[in-house]
Amino acid sequence: MATHEVTFPVTDPAEILKLRAGDEVTVQGHIIGIRDRTQIRIFDQGVEPPMDLSGAFLLHTAPNVRKLGTDSEGRGKYEKLCIGTTTSARMVRFTEGLGSQYGVRAICGKGGFPDEAIEPMQRLGMVYFAIVGGAAALETTQIEEIEEVAWEELMPECLWKFRVKDFGPLTVGIDAHGNSLYREVQDRAKKKLEEIYARL
């Protein structure tokens, strides 16, 4: 299993294609926080997201923040308190749209995506990164600043732009070549269950 450092947003698709399921990845640059209600607004209510998602790394999150004030254009400025990652599986149905309509290249969350994400990720050159769920104290130290917040009325399920440094370690859970660690683990576990049931 290789280790990589990738800076987001990516412009070269090869940056994604070099990643293989099981590899360890550290991320630099900018990442976008997104969650259930944010994606329901984009896809079910048809509202265009006010941030560029092309080449982006999306993080399934809803952070603990403190509001510091408002800028001249009425946008809130926030300070990080505790930023961690939520269960991805609830949001799997948005994968294809994020890739095909907005050019998203990576989705990061915890717990994995079901198998329905494998085909669109392969077709669109996307990856799923597994983060360690619950390890929010550490994750918070790797987020340098909340640079932008859109759709504040969905607090805490807004669209967040974070600048990160050495974000990780992440594990490639699903790569752009049709491999999924989750599918492999589930297939092995189901075979094992049959063995166990025969003994009970």
Add this chain to the structure above:
Amino acid sequence: MTVVTTDLDAAVSDAAAHLYVWALKDIPQDLRDALGAAAGRETSVTGQRVLQTILKNVTVAEDEKNLVCQDTGIAVYYCKVGEHFPLHPARIYAALKEGTERATVEHPLRSNTVHTLTRENTGPNVGYRVPIVHWDFVPDWDGLDVKCVPKGSGSENMSFLKMCVPADGVTGIKKFVLESIVGAGGKPCPPGIVGVGIGGSADYAMHLAKEAIARPVGTHNQDPLVAELEQDLFQLLNETGVGPMGLGGDVTVLSVHVEHADTHMTLNPVAVNYQCWAARRASAHVAADGTTSFERDA
């Protein structure tokens, strides 16, 4: 830590406010030990990566005085009320709610509570019937024990109930727990504590499963038959290879806790409630004069 106050409403409310934040920041020693032991026996590369990150995170939370996990959960309290405790449970409930609200605003903590249909936020981690409080009443006693278990949604979403039939027997119980945990995969943040409730009725089995996850790792059911089931399930679940965060490995669960109740001759309910690796819990004892002492498991 011991705090003395003469105002019982304030004592209970202060206890709740302190417990909620304490539980979120400082995970119990039994969990830390179990996670350390897990890292000692995990042989997969990804599993080791996850466990080392978890251990590092626990230290960072301590150093930075930050929350272990960003999910401040749904506030759940277990109260044991002495029959001579001078504050009525209705007032205890109001004080717990006030304390939860105050901790959320003052820290501040993320507010998670929403109306279940409109999904609109209902306030600082309180709402209609939230916090959730479970009650036990103790004769010949004048104290109050409060245990706070903030429950994260990642693990709570991995709750399962099956009304097995008597002919399914213990094998049926084991199969259901196994298929539930394998199906849950990485979603509930394994390796954690699997709570299993058996017997009683449908709702009571789930209640028992929830009680089971709030027990310290290393404790066993007092009934030897049930304790044996805990041990069997622990071994079987760790054979499945689901591993830390569902990425594959030797350690799928840290502990299995089973609570049971006698049941109807035609019932065989099995409930599973998962608790993530950051199994948060903290307790306080409030005496009749308002003196409060904080202990991990009061």
